[in-house]
Structures are given as C-alpha cells and as structure tokens.
Amino acid sequence: MAHHDPHEHRPPAVRRHTDVAVVGGSAAGLAGALQLARQRRGVIVVDAGEPRNAPAAHMHGYLGREGLPPAELVRVGREEVRRYGAEVLDAEVASVRRTDDGFELDLAGGHVVVARRVLLATGLVDELPAIPGVAERWGRDVVHCPFCHGYEVRDRRVVQIVTHPAGLHPTPLLRHLTAALTVVLHGQPAIADDALADLRAAGVPVVTGDVDRLVDGDDGALAGVALANGEVLPADVAVVGPGFRVRAEPVADLGVTPTPHPSGLGDVVAVGADGQTAVAGVYAAGNVTDPSHQVVHAAADGSRVAAMIAFSLAEEDLRTGPRPPAGALDWDDRYGGDALWSGNPNGALVQEVADLAPGRALDVGAGEGGDALWLAERGWTVTATDISRRGLARLEAEARRRGVEVRSLVADANDADPFGGARFDLVLAMYASIPRTGDDRAVRNLLAAVAPGGRLLVVSHDLEPMRAPVEPGQPPRPFDPDAYVRVEDVARVLAATPGWQVEVHETRPRPPGAASASHHLDDVVLRARRRA
Numbered sequence: 149m150a151h152h153d154p155h156e157h158r159p160p161a162v163r164r165h166t167d168v169a170v171v172g173g174s175a176a177g178l179a180g181a182l183q184l185a186r187q188r189r190g191v192i193v194v195d196a197g198e199p200r201n202a203p204a205a206h207m208h209g210y211l212g213r214e215g216l217p218p219a220e221l222v223r224v225g226r227e228e229v230r231r232y233g234a235e236v237l238d239a240e241v242a243s244v245r246r247t248d249d250g251f252e253l254d255l256a257g258g259h260v261v262v263a264r265r266v267l268l269a270t271g272l273v274d275e276l277p278a279i280p281g282v283a284e285r286w287g288r289d290v291v292h293c294p295f296c297h298g299y300e301v302r303d304r305r306v307v308q309i310v311t312h313p314a315g316l317h318p319t320p321l322l323r324h325l326t327a328a329l330t331v332v333l334h335g336q337p338a339i340a341d342d343a344l345a346d347l348r349a350a351g352v353p354v355v356t357g358d359v360d361r362l363v364d365g366d367d368g369a370l371a372g373v374a375l376a377n378g379e380v381l382p383a384d385v386a387v388v389g390p391g392f393r394v395r396a397e398p399v400a401d402l403g404v405t406p407t408p409h410p411s412g413l414g415d416v417v418a419v420g421a422d423g424q425t426a427v428a429g430v431y432a433a434g435n436v437t438d439p440s441h442q443v444v445h446a447a448a449d450g451s452r453v454a455a456m457i458a459f460s461l462a463e464e465d466l467r468t469g470p471r472p473p474a475g476a477l478d479w480d481d482r483y484g485g486d487a488l489w490s491g492n493p494n495g496a497l498v499q500e501v502a503d504l505a506p507g508r509a510l511d512v513g514a515g516e517g518g519d520a521l522w523l524a525e526r527g528w529t530v531t532a533t534d535i536s537r538r539g540l541a542r543l544e545a546e547a548r549r550r551g552v553e554v555r556s557l558v559a560d561a562n563d564a565d566p567f568g569g570a571r572f573d574l575v576l577a578m579y580a581s582i583p584r585t586g587d588d589r590a591v592r593n594l595l596a597a598v599a600p601g602g603r604l605l606v607v608s609h610d611l612e613p614m615r616a617p618v619e620p621g622q623p624p625r626p627f628d629p630d631a632y633v634r635v636e637d638v639a640r641v642l643a644a645t646p647g648w649q650v651e652v653h654e655t656r657p658r659p660p661g662a663a664s665a666s667h668h669l670d671d672v673v674l675r676a677r678r679r680a
C-alpha cells in the first residue's frame with residue numbers, strides 16, 4: 149500500500165467542466181478531440197499514456213505519417229487539439245458516474261471532470277501467450293499483425309506460434325510475405341486438418357509441439373524458437389496471436405459491459421451505428437470497440453464518432469438553448485468556496501506599473517480583483533473582465549467595501565469582440581487562463597484593446613516545471629498548461645505586428661504579492677508599448 153504522509157501538501161480536488169470528456173488520448177481519442185474542438189466544444193482528454201503500439205519503434209500503414217514513432221503521433225496530435233482549446237490531462241479515469249445532466253469522471257488521485265458526453269477511447273490490453281521471451285520482445289521481433297509489421301519481416305525466417313483455433317487467420321498473409329515461414333502448433337489448438345493440409349501443400353512446415361522459450365542471439369536479437377523436445381527452430385521473427393481485454397473498467401458501474409468478440413479471443417464494447425454504447429451519452433471508438441483497428445482506422449473511427457457526438461450536442465442545444473461555457477463553470481466553481489487569493493496585487497504588476505501615470509486600464513481575467521482594485525486605488529479607471537460572474541461578484545463586493553469604483557464586464561477574451569472596441573492605456577493579463585487558439589484570437593483582442601501610446605502587460609507562470617511528471621503520491625494536474633495562451637504566444641504575435649515595442653520580456657523569480665500555491669514558480673513577464 150502506498151505510504152501517505154498526512155502532512156504532505158495535497159492541493160484540493162478541482163472540478164473541471166467540459167462538453168465532452170475523452171477517456172484515452174491516442175489515435176481514436178485525439179482524432180475525436182480534434183473533431184469536437186473544431187466544433188467549438190469544450191473537450192478534456194484524459195490520457196494514461198499507454199497506447200497499445202507503444203512497444204513498437206515505428207508505426208506503419210498510416211498515410212501521411214508512415215514510419216512515425218508512435219509517441220510522435222501522440223505528441224503531434226496533442227499539439228493539434230490544443231490549437232482549438234482542447235486540453236489533455238496526463239491522468240487516469242478511475243470511474244464514471246451518471247448525474248442529472250451528464251457524467252462525472254473521477255480521476256485517479258483526485259480531481260473530477262464534469263461532462264455532458266463521454267467518448268471512451270481506452271483501447272485494449274494484449275494478452276500474450278505465457279512463453280518466456282515473448283513479452284520481452286513484444287513489438288520488436290515478436291509481432292502479431294502482418295499489416296503493421298509484415299513488410300519489415302519480408303523474406304526473413306518467421307516462426308508463427310499458433311495458440312488458439314483462430315490462430316491461422318494471418319498465416320496466408322505471412323506466407324505471401326516470406327517463403328521462410330514455419331508454423332508451430334503450441335498447446336494443441338483445435339485447427340481443422342484441411343487447413344493444415346493446405347499449408348503443407350503450399351510448402352509451409354507445420355510443427356506440432358509446445359514451445360519452451362525464445363532463444364536470444366549474440367547480438368540481442370531473436371535467434372530461434374526452442375521447442376519442449378529440445379529442438380530449436382531458427383527464427384528472425386516470431387509471430388503470436390494474443391488474446392485481448394478491453395479497458396472498460398471506468399464505465400463498468402455505468403452499465404457498459406464488454407461483450408465477447410466473435411474470434412473468441414477477447415471482448416469488445418458494443419456500439420450502435422453512431423458509436424453510442426448501451427448507455428445513452430457514452431460513446432466508444434477505436435480498439436475498445438474493434439481489436440482489428442489499425443491506427444488509421446482507430447483515428448477515423450474516433451473522428452466519425454466525435455461527429456455524431458457533435459450532432460447530438462448541437463441538436464440538444466437547439467432544443468434547450470446554449471449553456472454557459474465550460475470555462476465559466478470551471479471558474480465559478482473555483483470562486484464558489486473560500487477566497488482563492490489574498491486580495492493583494494500581484495508582485496509583477498506592482499513592479500511593472502508602479503511608475504506609470506494612471507489612466508484607463510483593462511484587467512483581463514481579473515478574477516477576484518486584487519490587481520484591479522489596487523490599480524483603482526492608485527487612481528486608474530479600471531474595467532475588470534472575467535469569464536466568471538462569481539469572480540467579478542466578489543470583486544464588486546470588495547470594491548464596495550474599499551469604497552473604490554471598478555467597472556466589471558463578463559467577457560471571454562476569445563469572443564469575436566469581447567471588449568466592445570474600447571481602448572485602454574494599460575491592458576493587463578496576469579496569470580490569465582485563456583484557451584489558446586490557432587489564430588491567436590485572444591492575443592489579437594488584447595493587442596487591439598491597447599490605445600496608441602498605451603501598454604500591454606502579460607505575466608504567466610514559467611511553464612517548464614508544470615510539464616514535468618507530477619511527483620508520486622500527488623494528484624494529477626487538473627489543467628493542461630500548454631492549452632492556454634502563453635507569454636511566448638503574445639511575443640510571437642507582437643513580433644509580427646507593426647507598431648509595438650517590447651520593453652520587458654524575461655523570466656524571473658516571482659516577487660512576493662498575491663498568495664498562491666505556486667510560490668515556487670518563476671514568472672514570465674512581458675511588457676510592450678504601442679507606439680503613439
């Protein structure tokens with residue numbers, strides 16, 4: 149059992165909100181996420197990071213991506229979905245509950261994702277025959293799929309170890325790919341005599357007898373397949389036919405029960421033509437529904453089923469009216485408890501703005517308003533915007549208590565015209581969590597709100613430590629740091645926009661100021677001036 153220090157620092161569980169929670173972020177899940185994020189749906193992908201083909205060095209048969217390492221497909225896919233505001237959390241979904249309005253997903257170690265729909269893209273686990281050497285070499289010189297690896301093993305010495313009645317399914321393909329094929333019937337699988345006769349007639353040696361182990365060569369590569377009778381069949385590659393177990397545990401309590409696959413080798417999650425499981429609102433795609441899917445099929449399936457989810461959400465919204473954006477629900481939730489921040493201004497704001505003459509200021513992502521109130525008290529005319537009504541209500545209450553005036557505006561920096569065309573002498577975004585988009589819409593909105601001669605101040609955490617794996621025993625991160633506008637994005641847009649001068653752009657230790665759990669992080673600070 150894991151040891152937990154009762155005094156260790158555990159951040160409180162966070163409730164995230166989204167339209168669609170995608171469980172599993174490999175080919176099917178990320179392709180689904182891309183489809184949905186491009187439909188302006190909130191998407192949170194939760195991925196435990198173990199795609200089925202991870203043991204293989206290269207992925208074959210994917211048009212346009214031929215030969216790519218599997219991890220590279222996931223990396224590129226994550227970047228693509230983030231460009232449309234989707235988030236990818238490195239975490240595992242432990243269980244899914246139904247609520248009045250949708251679903252709640254419990255992440256292992258803490259945090260909850262609240263979603264209207266669930267897309268299960270968890271894939272399957274290959275159950276390898278218990279032959280010494282098979283698991284160690286799996287995905288390298290022990291393979292299963294003639295389409296994934298056949299070309300690479302062409303003309304080589306291949307020993308196919310058949311362990312079950314359906315085991316000869318790939319054999320004609322293997323025979324076509326190499327003349328040096330031997331078939332071993334291990335554990336007396338019930339294979340029809342005429343099928344064996346066909347093989348023998350085609351010149352394929354068929355050996356009946358148990359395999360003892362795989363034999364290593366001097367160079368670490370496979371040298372042969374040792375039989376229980378002591379004979380060693382020389383081999384460069386062994387082919388096995390694993391059983392499989394779908395990863396459907398998280399939805400078991402909901403009533404999604406795997407059904408047997410016709411091959412008798414495992415089970416699958418049954419879905420209708422629209423990819424929906426027996427439980428309304430829970431969809432599934434990829435290997436979890438069909439073990440024969442290669443990567444390109446899994447991606448296509450995820451994309452297709454996600455389109456069905458997009459239809460179901462849009463049709464529902466047409467009937468019931470649009471809902472508050474997921475980001476607003478997230479932050480309303482966070483501002484629903486005790487005050488999050490101290491009410492003091494952020495140190496970087498004080499450092500960068502103390503010497504400026506007061507004028508009109510726009511605080512984007514103002515939250516509970518520590519920065520906006522500080523500016524107002526120093527004589528600035530402040531408009532505080534946030535996606536969260538609750539955060540702004542707190543700000544308004546505190547402004548009344550302090551006797552200062554701050555105009556508040558519920559606005560999403562990613563809207564088409566969030567600030568009504570108004571211009572300000574200072575536009576600030578302090579640690580604002582604004583989803584990134586491929587067209588940098590929010591950044592352009594910030595720049596457009598700066599009056600000639602005015603300044604833009606953007607401060608965020610240095611993200612590098614947030615990308616490191618979380619420490620053992622700590623809950624997963626409830627946010628995807630790379631899904632939000634970064635200071636680097638602002639710098640990039642500024643560099644491409646005439647009429648700006650960057651005055652400060654640096655990473656430095658966070659000065660004391662507003663209370664935050666992230667005291668150990670550095671700040672990235674960017675201050676720029678729009679030429680008059």
Ligand SMILES: Cc1cc2nc3c(=O)[nH]c(=O)nc-3n(C[C@H](O)[C@H](O)[C@H](O)COP(=O)(O)OP(=O)(O)OC[C@H]3O[C@@H](n4cnc5c(N)ncnc54)[C@H](O)[C@@H]3O)c2cc1C
Nearest residue numbers: 172174175176196197198200201208241271434435442443
């Ligand atoms: C050794 C090997 C080599 C292969 N080579 C090729 C090849 O060259 N070309 C090809 O086209 N196909 C290949 N395949 C097949 C390929 O692996 C599958 O087609 C593909 O992985 C299916 O994608 P998927 O998205 O359905 O599932 P997966 O890729 O298996 O992804 C499922 C994801 O869900 C995550 N997950 C599971 N449970 C949870 C949970 N509870 N919470 C959060 N996340 C969860 C997993 O960690 C994983 O990241 C190969 C398979 C194997 C075994």
